Amino acid sequence: MTQSSERRPEKPATPFEPLPEWVGPATRLVHADRRAERNAGAVAFPIYQTSTFHFPAEYSEARDGGSVHMYTRHSNPTLDNASAIVAALEGTDGARVFGSGMGALSSVFFTFLRPGDEVVALEDLYGGTLDLLRELLPRYGVTVRWVPWAEATDPGSVVTPRTRLVMVESPTNPLLHVLDLAEWAGAADRVGALLVVDNTFATPINQRPAALGADLVVHSATKYLGGHGDLLAGVVAGPAELLERIDRTHRMLGSVLDPFAGFLLTRGLRTLELRVARQSASGRSVAEALRGHPRVSRVYYPGDGSPQEEEIASRQMAGRGGMVSIVVDGGVDAAHRFLRHLRLVHVATSLGGVESLACIPGETSHRSLSPEELEKRGLDPALVRLSLGVEDPEDLLRDITEALDAA
Numbered sequence: 001m002t003q004s005s006e007r008r009p010e011k012p013a014t015p016f017e018p019l020p021e022w023v024g025p026a027t028r029l030v031h032a033d034r035r036a037e038r039n040a041g042a043v044a045f046p047i048y049q050t051s052t053f054h055f056p057a058e059y060s061e062a063r064d065g066g067s068v069h070m071y072t073r074h075s076n077p078t079l080d081n082a083s084a085i086v087a088a089l090e091g092t093d094g095a096r097v098f099g100s101g102m103g104a105l106s107s108v109f110f111t112f113l114r115p116g117d118e119v120v121a122l123e124d125l126y127g128g129t130l131d132l133l134r135e136l137l138p139r140y141g142v143t144v145r146w147v148p149w150a151e152a153t154d155p156g157s158v159v160t161p162r163t164r165l166v167m168v169e170s171p172t173n174p175l176l177h178v179l180d181l182a183e184w185a186g187a188a189d190r191v192g193a194l195l196v197v198d199n200t201f202a203t204p205i206n207q208r209p210a211a212l213g214a215d216l217v218v219h220s221a222t223k224y225l226g227g228h229g230d231l232l233a234g235v236v237a238g239p240a241e242l243l244e245r246i247d248r249t250h251r252m253l254g255s256v257l258d259p260f261a262g263f264l265l266t267r268g269l270r271t272l273e274l275r276v277a278r279q280s281a282s283g284r285s286v287a288e289a290l291r292g293h294p295r296v297s298r299v300y301y302p303g304d305g306s307p308q309e310e311e312i313a314s315r316q317m318a319g320r321g322g323m324v325s326i327v328v329d330g331g332v333d334a335a336h337r338f339l340r341h342l343r344l345v346h347v348a349t350s351l352g353g354v355e356s357l358a359c360i361p362g363e364t365s366h367r368s369l370s371p372e373e374l375e376k377r378g379l380d381p382a383l384v385r386l387s388l389g390v391e392d393p394e395d396l397l398r399d400i401t402e403a404l405d406a407a
Contacts, residue, residue, distance in 0.1 A: 032088035101220025103255030104234030115141030117164035155187035185213025223352030279322025300325035341403035351387035
């Protein structure tokens with residue numbers, strides 16, 4: 001055999017062309033970051049575990065637009081790779097990863113808010129978001145106008161010309177209410193405000209807020225996107241112009257994601273669609289089974305709040321997700337007994353992982369709220385939030401119902 005016949009064809013030096021529009025979310029998760037110039041042909045993107053990079057002596061960040069890697073607090077290929085996958089899934093120009101969901105949200109707030117600005121925010125939000133809005137932003141002269149759930153169905157009446165930023169979740173944490181995001185986007189657009197949507201519970205598999213008009217989409221990537229309970233991360237996805245403004249704040253705050261955590265995030269993203277499909281199926285089966293259980297006085301599940309919410313969820317969401325909240329009959333003592341009798345479901349904070357978790361929000365995520373504030377927001381002391389994992393659905397349902405029976 002001649003030398004020329006043995007030579008393999010050269011690989012293209014340029015990245016693959018963008019994926020076709022017709023490919024589904026599972027394919028995007030696997031192939032959105034495919035490149036021909038992979039180091040040593042690696043299929044898994046490498047970990048660039050370095051704080052600094054060699055760069056040309058004539059390098060100018062202003063001239064090159066940041067295209068040359070210089071320092072990991074500014075950019076890192078491993079982190080850029082995870083960002084690209086999320087952006088492909090959310091359908092946005094780009095995305096940025098952060099050291100935590102709170103780091104992502106803080107960077108958004110400190111980029112776009114100034115003293116005298118007004119934020120319109122739901123009362124039904126994650127406890128950490130509530131703390132940031134209630135305790136930190138007012139120190140810098142930012143006013144927060146809270147919207148109780150009873151008023152959340154009419155965004156045009158609560159978003160005014162004074163509003164600079166609107167902060168919502170859908171489904172909400174922990175009562176799983178569903179908002180009409182397109183309607184909220186329209187109300188924000190009419191006054192020139194930014195709509196920021198926390199999409200952690202739904203994930204981009206079940207809901208894409210940017211396609212509904214949201215300006216920025218945030219995630220606690222610690223949850224579903226990572227999916228394995230072994231990393232802390234946050235994500236902001238949106239248009240290039242807004243992300244470029246966030247970049248400078250992000251660098252100053254130093255809320256950078258470690259490259260190894262970025263590698264773990266990419267690994268978790270690969271199976272997001274598979275996990276969310278299983279978790280959504282388990283969420284639905286558990287919610288349906290517990291509605292008639294004698295030890296459960298109320299079940300919260302996306303779309304259950306009202307016929308209007310069911311119509312919104314059916315139109316806006318591809319699936320309802322793996323979150324279910326219940327009020328255990330008999331008060332907080334009965335809720336504690338229920339938790340103690342669980343065998344497969346971990347009693348732990350967080351959510352969205354392969355393992356099922358349960359916690360009492362009033363004692364964990366929303367523990368900074370007073371009893372009066374919890375009551376105002378409709379958070380019963382016996383409210384238990386369930387995050388369904390990927391275990392066999394029959395096993396989960398048996399564990400939960402037997403624990404309720406023993407409570």
